[in-house]
Amino acid sequence: MSKIHQIILIAMVVMSCSKNEKQVNLDFKVSDLQTEETEAKIQELVAKMTLKEKAGQMLNIGLPAVLKGEYWDARDSVNFDGKKFKKFIVDYAVGSIHNTPQYPATREEWFKIVKEIQDSAMQKTRLGIPVLYGIDNIHGANYVNGSVIFPHQIAVAATWNKELSRLGGEITSYESRAASLPWNFNPNADVAMNPLWGRIAESFGEDPYLISEMTNAYMQGSQEKGLQNPTSTAVCLKHFVGYGVGRNGKDRANAIIPENSLRQYFLPPFEKAIENGAMGIMISSNAVNGIPCHLNKYYITDILKGELKFKGVVISDFSDVEFLVAAHESAKDMREATKFAVNAGIDLLMNPYDADVVDIIVDLVEKGEISKERINDAVTRVLRLKFYLNLFEKPYNNPGEYPDFGSEKHIAANYQTASEAITLLKNKNAVLPLSSNKKILVTGYASNSINNLNGAWSRSFLGRDTTYNDPSKLTILQAIKKQVGAQHVDFIEGTDYLEDINSDKAVLKAKNADYIVVCVGEIPASEKPSDINELELPKVQQDLVKKLAKTGKPIILVMVQGRPRIIKEIEPLVDGIIMAYLPGQEGGRAISDIIFGNINPSGKLPYTYPMYSGNAVTYYHKKTDIRDINWGYDGFYPQYEFGFGLSFTTFEYSNLKVSKDTLVGKEDVKISIDVKNTGKREGKETVQVYLKDLVATVSPDSKKLVRFNKIQLQPNETKTIEFVLVTKDFENVGIENKWIVEDGDFEVQIGGNSKDVLKQQVYFKN
Numbered sequence: 159m160s161k162i163h164q165i166i167l168i169a170m171v172v173m174s175c176s177k178n179e180k181q182v183n184l185d186f187k188v189s190d191l192q193t194e195e196t197e198a199k200i201q202e203l204v205a206k207m208t209l210k211e212k213a214g215q216m217l218n219i220g221l222p223a224v225l226k227g228e229y230w231d232a233r234d235s236v237n238f239d240g241k242k243f244k245k246f247i248v249d250y251a252v253g254s255i256h257n258t259p260q261y262p263a264t265r266e267e268w269f270k271i272v273k274e275i276q277d278s279a280m281q282k283t284r285l286g287i288p289v290l291y292g293i294d295n296i297h298g299a300n301y302v303n304g305s306v307i308f309p310h311q312i313a314v315a316a317t318w319n320k321e322l323s324r325l326g327g328e329i330t331s332y333e334s335r336a337a338s339l340p341w342n343f344n345p346n347a348d349v350a351m352n353p354l355w356g357r358i359a360e361s362f363g364e365d366p367y368l369i370s371e372m373t374n375a376y377m378q379g380s381q382e383k384g385l386q387n388p389t390s391t392a393v394c395l396k397h398f399v400g401y402g403v404g405r406n407g408k409d410r411a412n413a414i415i416p417e418n419s420l421r422q423y424f425l426p427p428f429e430k431a432i433e434n435g436a437m438g439i440m441i442s443s444n445a446v447n448g449i450p451c452h453l454n455k456y457y458i459t460d461i462l463k464g465e466l467k468f469k470g471v472v473i474s475d476f477s478d479v480e481f482l483v484a485a486h487e488s489a490k491d492m493r494e495a496t497k498f499a500v501n502a503g504i505d506l507l508m509n510p511y512d513a514d515v516v517d518i519i520v521d522l523v524e525k526g527e528i529s530k531e532r533i534n535d536a537v538t539r540v541l542r543l544k545f546y547l548n549l550f551e552k553p554y555n556n557p558g559e560y561p562d563f564g565s566e567k568h569i570a571a572n573y574q575t576a577s578e579a580i581t582l583l584k585n586k587n588a589v590l591p592l593s594s595n596k597k598i599l600v601t602g603y604a605s606n607s608i609n610n611l612n613g614a615w616s617r618s619f620l621g622r623d624t625t626y627n628d629p630s631k632l633t634i635l636q637a638i639k640k641q642v643g644a645q646h647v648d649f650i651e652g653t654d655y656l657e658d659i660n661s662d663k664a665v666l667k668a669k670n671a672d673y674i675v676v677c678v679g680e681i682p683a684s685e686k687p688s689d690i691n692e693l694e695l696p697k698v699q700q701d702l703v704k705k706l707a708k709t710g711k712p713i714i715l716v717m718v719q720g721r722p723r724i725i726k727e728i729e730p731l732v733d734g735i736i737m738a739y740l741p742g743q744e745g746g747r748a749i750s751d752i753i754f755g756n757i758n759p760s761g762k763l764p765y766t767y768p769m770y771s772g773n774a775v776t777y778y779h780k781k782t783d784i785r786d787i788n789w790g791y792d793g794f795y796p797q798y799e800f801g802f803g804l805s806f807t808t809f810e811y812s813n814l815k816v817s818k819d820t821l822v823g824k825e826d827v828k829i830s831i832d833v834k835n836t837g838k839r840e841g842k843e844t845v846q847v848y849l850k851d852l853v854a855t856v857s858p859d860s861k862k863l864v865r866f867n868k869i870q871l872q873p874n875e876t877k878t879i880e881f882v883l884v885t886k887d888f889e890n891v892g893i894e895n896k897w898i899v900e901d902g903d904f905e906v907q908i909g910g911n912s913k914d915v916l917k918q919q920v921y922f923k924n
C-alpha cells in the first residue's frame with residue numbers, strides 16, 4: 159500500500175471517528191433476545207438433563223486439558239489427546255472451554271480446533287449441546303495470529319474518545335469471530351485506584367465515570383449488532399469486584415472496600431453494562447474485606463443477580479474454586495470450596511485441569527447441600543448465552559468469510575487509537591516536535607522492542623516471546639529511522655529492564671547527537687509476574703537518564719509502561735516527556751509521528767500520576783487525605799494531574815455559563831463553555847466537567863468527573879461546548895449507603911484537566 163493510500167485511509171478513519179463520535183449513544187440494548195420462545199427452549203432442554211449433564215454444563219476447562227502432553231507443556235501444534243478429549247468433551251460433556259494452544263493459532267487453525275470440539279459435543283453427546291468457547295482477546299484478538307494488536311485498555315482510556323473504544327470492541331469481535339471464538343473475557347471494568355497494581359494497563363484507569371463510558375462503548379462495539387450476528391462476540395466484564403484496589407497493590411491481594419465505596423466507585427461501571435445487556439461477568443480472584451469474592455453470596459447473588467438484575471453467566475476466575483482452599487484458606491477442601499462457590503451464585507467454574515468439580519457438584523446436590531434450583535439457575539444462564547450466541551445453529555464460523563481480518567482498515571483504526579492515546583506530559587521550550595534533519599540518539603530498554611509496545615496478552619500470556627512478532631511492525635527505533643533516515647539515527651540499548659548493558663557507551667554516543675530519545679519502560683507482564691515492590695522507575699533506567707543529562711543535550715523521555723512509575727528525580731533533567739502506555743503494534747509509528755510532529759498529541763492521563771510513592775492519592779479524595787505537615791490542606795502532590803495532557807497547540811477556556819443558580823428537584827441544568835484554539839495548529843482537546851459537592855454528611859470528594867467531550871479545533875477557532883447535567887450527576891452515596899443528594903451548594907468545574915478549571919456555583923434543592 160502506498161504512503162498516499164495510507165494517508166487517505168487514516169483520514170477516512172479519522173473522519174468517520176469524528177463524525178461518529180457525536181453519535182456514540184451508550185443507551186443501546188441487546189437484551190431483547192430474552193424472548194419467551196428462547197426461555198421456553200432453554201427450560202425444555204433443562205428438563206431433559208440429568209444431574210451430571212447439568213453439572214457438566216457448569217464446568218469450564220482449559221484447552222490444554224484435552225491436548226497431548228502436560229497442561230503447561232510447550233507444543234508447536236494442536237494434537238488432541240483422544241482419551242482426554244473423549245473424557246471431557248463426550249463423557250463429561252463440558253459446558254465451556256477457555257485458553258489457547260501454547261502458540262498463537264491462525265484463524266484457520268482456530269476453526270479446526272473449535273470445529274472438532276463442537277462437532278463432537280453436538281454429535282457424540284446425548285443432548286448435543288454446543289460448547290461455549292471463552293478467550294482473553296483483551297486488546298484486539300491477541301490470541302489469533304495475524305490479528306491487529308491494539309493498545310491496552312489504559313491507552314484506550316487515555317484517548318478519551320468513546321468512538322475509538324467502540325471501534326476497538328467492534329474490530330476485536332470481528333477478528334475473534336473470524337477464529338470461531340464467540341465469548342471474550344473482556345472488557346475490564348476494574349477501578350484501578352492503586353498505582354502499584356500490575357494490571358492497571360488492562361483497566362480503563364482510576365475514574366468510575368470514564369471506566370463506565372469506555373466499558374460501555376467497547377461493549378457496544380462488541381454486541382450492538384446483536385449476539386446472533388456472526389461478527390459479534392459476547393463480553394465478559396471482569397473482575398467483580400475490587401481487584402484494582404488490593405491493599406498492598408499486589409496481584410489478587412485483599413482489598414478493603416466499605417459498602418459506601420463499593421456503591422460509589424466500584425459498582426457503577428458494571429451496573430450500566432448490565433443494563434445494556436452484558437451476558438458474562440467474571441468474579442475477581444481477590445478477597446474484599448477478607449471475604450473471597452468467589453464465596454461472597456452477598457456480592458454475587460444479592461447484588462449482581464438481585465439488585466442489578468444480571469441475567470447472564472457468572473464465571474469463576476482461573477482455578478479460583480481451588481484457590482478458596484489453597485490461597486484464601488477459607489474452605490478446607492475442594493468439596494467445601496465448590497459448595498461455597500456454587501451456593502454463592504457462581505454458574506460456571508473455570509477449573510482448567512480436571513472435571514472433579516462435576517462429580518463434586520453431583521454429590522453435593524444429591525446430599526442436599528446445593529439445591530436443585532441453584533443448579534437449574536446456573537445451567538439456564540449458561541444455555542441462555544449459548545442460545546443468544548446462536549451456537550446451536552452456528553457453532554463455528556467460516557474463517558474465509560472475514561475479509562477485513564487484519565486489514566488495512568483495521569490497522570488504520572489501531573494506529574488512530576495509539577496516536578490519540580499517547581500523552582505529552584512535558585514540552586519545555588517547545589522542544590517537540592523535533593525537526594527531521596538533526597542527529598538523534600535512540601536508547602533505552604524499550605526503544606527497540608515490539609514486545610514492550612504490546613505488553614502482556616500478546617500472542618502469549620506474558621507477551622515476551624518474540625517468535626510470533628509481525629516483522630512488518632516497527633519498534634520506536636525503526637519508526638524513527640524510517641522517519642528521518644537511518645543515517646541520522648544512532649542506537650545503543652543503554653540498559654535492560656533492571657540491568658545496565660552499556661550506559662557509558664550511550665553517553666559517549668550522546669555527545670555526537672543533537673537530541674537524545676530515551677525510551678524507558680516495564681517488562682511485559684500481568685498477574686503475579688507484574689508485581690513490584692516499589693513504584694519508582696527501575697534505578698538503572700533512571701541512572702541512564704541522569705548520565706545522559708550530564709551531556710547537556712536535550713532529552714526526550716518516552717515511557718512505555720502501564721503503571722505511572724515514579725520519575726521525580728529525572729523529570730527535571732529532561733525536556734520532553736511522552737507517556738506511551740502500552741500502545742500496541744502501531745505504537746512505534748505513532749510515537750515517532752508525535753516526536754516529529756506528524757500527529758498533534760491529544761491523549762490525557764486516565765489516572766493521577768504520583769510524584770511520591772508515599773503519596774499515591776486518586777484525584778478524587780477526601781480533604782483529610784491531603785492534610786500536610788503544616789496543618790494545611792495542600793498535601794496532594796501529583797507529578798501530573800488526572801486528565802492532564804499537552805498539545806502542540808494551546809486551548810483557552812472562557813465564558814462558563816450554568817443555566818440556573820438553583821436547581822429544584824429533578825430539573826436538568828445546561829452548562830456551556832467556550833473553548834478556543836489559541837495556537838497555530840489544528841488540535842484535539844478533551845473538555846472535562848467535574849462536580850464538587852461543597853458540604854455533605856459523608857465527607858465529599860474533592861471532585862468527580864461527570865462529563866467529557868473530545869473536540870477538534872482549527873487555529874483561532876472557538877467552539878461553544880454544551881453539556882446537560884441531571885440529578886443523578888449530583889448524587890453521591892450517603893450515610894445510609896443509598897444514592898442521595900443533600901440540599902446545598904455544588905461547584906461546576908470545567909477545564910482541560912482536573913486541576914486547571916473554571917468554576918461556578920449552583921445550589922441544589924430537593
Ligand code: BGC
Nearest residue numbers: 256294343396440475476685
Ligand atoms: C485472569 C483473568 C483471565 C483468566 C482466563 C485469569 O488468571 O485473572 O483475567 O480472564 O485468567 O485466562
